[in-house]
Amino acid sequence: MSYHLLQKILFAMDAERSHIAALNGLKFLHRLHFNPFPNTIKDMHCNLMGLPIPNPVGLAAGLDKNGDYIDALSALGFGFIEIGTVTPKPQEGNPKPRLFRIPQHQAVLNRMGFNNQGIDYLINNVKKAKYSGVLGINIGKNATTPIENATDDYIYCLDRAYNFASYITINISSPNTKNLRTLQGEDELNNLLGKLKKRQTELSEKFEKYVPMAVKIAPDVDENQIIAMAQAIRHHNIDGVIATNTTIDKSSLGEHKLSNENGGLSGRPLTEKSNTVLKLLATHLNNDEHQKTIPIIGVGGIMSGSDVAEKLNNGAQAIQLYTGLIYRGPQLVPESIIAAAQHLKK
Numbered sequence: 270m271s272y273h274l275l276q277k278i279l280f281a282m283d284a285e286r287s288h289i290a291a292l293n294g295l296k297f298l299h300r301l302h303f304n305p306f307p308n309t310i311k312d313m314h315c316n317l318m319g320l321p322i323p324n325p326v327g328l329a330a331g332l333d334k335n336g337d338y339i340d341a342l343s344a345l346g347f348g349f350i351e352i353g354t355v356t357p358k359p360q361e362g363n364p365k366p367r368l369f370r371i372p373q374h375q376a377v378l379n380r381m382g383f384n385n386q387g388i389d390y391l392i393n394n395v396k397k398a399k400y401s402g403v404l405g406i407n408i409g410k411n412a413t414t415p416i417e418n419a420t421d422d423y424i425y426c427l428d429r430a431y432n433f434a435s436y437i438t439i440n441i442s443s444p445n446t447k448n449l450r451t452l453q454g455e456d457e458l459n460n461l462l463g464k465l466k467k468r469q470t471e472l473s474e475k476f477e478k479y480v481p482m483a484v485k486i487a488p489d490v491d492e493n494q495i496i497a498m499a500q501a502i503r504h505h506n507i508d509g510v511i512a513t514n515t516t517i518d519k520s521s522l523g524e525h526k527l528s529n530e531n532g533g534l535s536g537r538p539l540t541e542k543s544n545t546v547l548k549l550l551a552t553h554l555n556n557d558e559h560q561k562t563i564p565i566i567g568v569g570g571i572m573s574g575s576d577v578a579e580k581l582n583n584g585a586q587a588i589q590l591y592t593g594l595i596y597r598g599p600q601l602v603p604e605s606i607i608a609a610a611q612h613l614k615k
């Protein structure tokens with residue numbers, strides 16, 4: 270069945286139900302050893318935060334929040350996979366409806382609110398998965414944890430995820446957890462990163478292996494905030510940055526009825542905003558040729574191979590996909606890999 274037809278069926282369903290149906294369908298096909306893209310480029314020998322990856326096209330966080338679909342998703346050809354956001358305790362997330370498609374804009378609006386089964390459940394899934402590639406675990410805080418105690422939740426998840434992750438993402442940029450984005454403020458960020466770096470060092474000694482840590486940032490930041498974040502990231506020797514999460518700016522939706530709803534917007538309306546942040550971040554983070562480059566993973570509004578090329582041209586070392594997969598289907602993965610291969614050949 271073509272994705273066009275499948276999309277018609279999926280789009281006729283409620284967005285959250287169709288998300289689960291699509292993932293369960295993918296898992297079913299994977300069990301039947303269905304290989305959708307047998308001719309995808311096998312290994313481009315790339316590197317991300319010191320980790321070898323076959324290609325720089327990754328799955329963004331939030332699609333597989335609990336690590337229930339790791340093996341099925343890896344069969345699509347991703348060079349790396351990020352699961353989560355996961356919190357210490359399981360939580361329901363925000364009341365439904367909380368996920369909306371906006372096809373006229375090739376966009377999604379979500380206010381899921383870190384619905385997840387908790388870190389223990391996720392780790393159990395990671396242990397069961399056969400996937401041996403690069404796996405990022407994206408961590409956050411529970412909604413009931415006061416923002417002043419957010420560090421405790423990140424440390425809790427870091428401790429449990431460390432030995433099972435290829436890298437850890439510190440998510441401080443979801444718009445759907447109250448006050449989370451205040452952690453991007455200069456003092457708050459320095460405080461959080463200082464403590465997490467210290468714990469990473471202790472854990473690397475305990476487990477005798479170094480697991481890199483990346484920070485995921487929002488697109489709703491100005492240049493001064495980007496400069497402050499870049500300084501903090503460098504100062505604390507953070508291994509990578511993921512730019513960006515969804516935007517709270519819905520002006521691009523015009524008069525659309527969802528433009529007044531709470532939540533984060535992703536897909537086509539995010540492309541330009543996310544690219545602006547990426548470009549500024551690359552300029553301010555990696556402006557000293559005597560210092561090692563801190564890799565940036567570009568995510569936000571990639572709907573085609575040419576969007577991949579643009580992210581890489583703007584200073585991303587790797588990219589991640591989410592909303593593009595909903596509108597373009599799994600075919601976007603090989604298309605992105607080919608675009609990345611052409612970019613690297615240049």
Ligand SMILES: Cc1cc2nc3c(=O)[nH]c(=O)nc-3n(C[C@H](O)[C@H](O)[C@H](O)COP(=O)(O)O)c2cc1C
Nearest residue numbers: 329330331353354379513514535536569570591592
């Ligand atoms: C439904 C949905 C849920 C998401 N959940 C998370 C999440 O739990 N953690 C996170 O870091 N990002 C989450 N994101 C953000 C994506 O990882 C990505 O940064 C964002 O959607 C921009 O990329 P895109 O335009 O390709 O979708 C979510 C996005 C969507 C659409």
